Amino acid sequence: MDTIFAQATAMGRAGVSVVRISGPSAYATCLRMVGTLPQPRTTALRMVKDRDGGFIDQALVIWFKGPESFTGEDVVEFHLHGSIAIMRRVLEELGLFDGVRLANPGEFTRRALENGRLDLVQVEGLADLIEAETEAQRKQALRVLSGALGTKVEGWRRSLVRAAALLEATIDFADEDVPVDVSDEVRSLLFSVDADLKMEIDGTKAAEQIRAGFEVAIVGAPNVGKSTLLNRLAGREAAITSSTAGTTRDVIEVRMDLGGLPVTLLDTAGIRESTDEIEVLGVQLALRRATNADLRVFLLDQDDKPPLAPLVDDIVLRAKSDVTGKSYPAISGKTGAGIENLLLDIQRSLSKLAAGAGLATHARHANAMMLARNGLLAAQSMLNAGPDHYDIVSAELRIGIHALEVLVGRIDAENLLDEIFASFCLGK
Missing domain, CATH: 3.30.1360.120 (Probable tRNA modification gtpase trme; domain 1)
Incomplete structure (x- = not known):
């Protein structure tokens, strides 16, 4: 070498x-x-x-x-x-x-x-640590780099290997002094692993959001002050502002660190009926990005209604408090009134989304765990059919074990390596 x-x-x-x-x-x-x-x-x-x-x-x-x-x-x-x-x-x-x-x-x-100094998940954690821009990203990447997920995976693997060994011993030595009914211990092992897998899979979305960043869309009618609000939140002139309605046609994105969380603010086109072809496309894009965003901030004139049905954690504000004289949730991007309250509300909402983050931070991790869980669920179903089906149960468990080994890079990882390592610099 x-x-x-x-x-x-x-x-x-x-x-x-x-x-x-x-x-x-x-x-x-x-x-x-x-x-x-x-x-x-x-x-x-x-x-x-x-x-x-x-x-x-x-x-x-x-x-x-x-x-x-x-x-x-x-x-x-x-x-x-x-x-x-x-x-x-x-x-x-x-x-x-x-x-x-x-x-x-x-x-x-x-x-x-x-050389066995890192597993594949730790390698991805190291790549995420190098790319980390916020405190939440740093902490999450360090948890992955520490080997915590690899340790969990190894525990799940040992449990599945134990379950498969019990079943195969029953199959191979049915006529000897080996207990025939091992279903209770096997069922207990599978139930425990399945519960852990489900919890980690459920936490993958939040972990991915921390790694990639949350999207917060500012939504409202034309000329309501969305771009002015974006500029105030960004602390710079990120978007053109004008008294002419419909100035913003495309989605303007501003990346920022909000309480340690990575956030991309989206200034969207004003939503209204229009015959202008370009403005119609801008409105369609605004609705699509707002629908897919992790959080929506609706900025409305006093008598307006939200153009989309707000979700539980969405924030509804009234615009131009410098004109109306009303207090928060009325806000003014021009004077900054209510901005601190808004930032606190955004942090609170995003922190709730981030709270469920698990150790698995990539879609690849979730896919491998779902494949492993599918094998477990099939094994649990066949286990109830009795000892005559233990060979099928054992085969399903081997599928689950294989998926976990792929997750940490023990086998079948070669096709992933070039893509993963290409993101590193020469000295790493």
């Missing part, structure tokens, strides 16, 4: 830049560049030199002896001064060694998976 290297920090000038080297030749390669390496998992200041002995830079050097490293291989890191010229020179020098090459995107993490 090749030894790989890459810059592990962002490109460009910085206080410190890190180069990571991993593989069977990592120790020997770095030894030639710095003379002596420190003891594993300790740092030392070393002079980094090229193959001719020319001085490149002074760096902190750390050696992680495999398998106690991120990749499970020998890993060495150079913490260099953050000069573009220094980084380029060190990378060029590393590339001159035999069997040493620049890493592909995500290759360090892929080796961690292949």
Whole structure:
């Protein structure tokens, strides 16, 4: 296997830049560049030199002896001064060694998976952590990266393997001293796993919303102040405002961090009857996006009714409190009156949606768990038919076990890996 290297920090000038080297030749390669390496998992200041002995830079050097490293291989890191010229020179020098090459995107993490340092769910959690923009996303990604879901999956797998073993022992040794009726223990095991699976599947939608972000649509008639409200919430001129009704035709999106939750605010076209072809398309798009949004904020003139039936947690506001003099839920995007109350209401509604988040954060996780649960439900149904059908029950359990093993990447994961690791940078 090749030894790989890459810059592990962002490109460009910085206080410190890190180069990571991993593989069977990592120790020997770095030894030639710095003379002596420190003891594993300790740092030392070393002079980094090229193959001719020319001085490149002074760096902190750390050696992680495999398998106690991120990749499970020998890993060495150079913490260099953050000069573009220094980084380029060190990378060029590393590339001159035999069997040493620049890493592909995500290759360090892929080796961690292949060497059993991470499971596939943890890899996805690491990708989510790198992409995290808000506190809720960071906390959720860390839970996944910690291996909590993988631990749960392994527990479910052990229970299903135990249930299948009981059934197969009954089938294989029916004439020997083995209990014939194992249905009670098997039923108990399946019931427990099924309950856990259902809970995790139910929590996947909320977890995905935290990972991808919640959508909040501002909905109302033309010229009611939706774009002004969006600009006030965004703290900048994100949308054009005008006294002319129908200025907004497309959906304008603004991304923001609201109480640690990732939120995309949608300013939609004013909803009204129109003969203008472009405005009709804008209204149709507004209705579609509002219907699919996680939360709707209806901004209405005093006598208006919502163009869509509000759901339980939707927020209904009265516009232009600077003109009417009314208090919240009347609001003014122009003066900012009621904005703090609105933000609190949005946070409260979205926090309720986020409260049910489980450990599974991707549609892939939910699909694998649903497949496993389908096997369990079929097994439970056939279990009631008696010992003559235990072979079918056992086969259904194997389907469930297979789905769980796919979930954590034990088997049949190769077709997923290129797509997953492509999202990583070179040094990860």
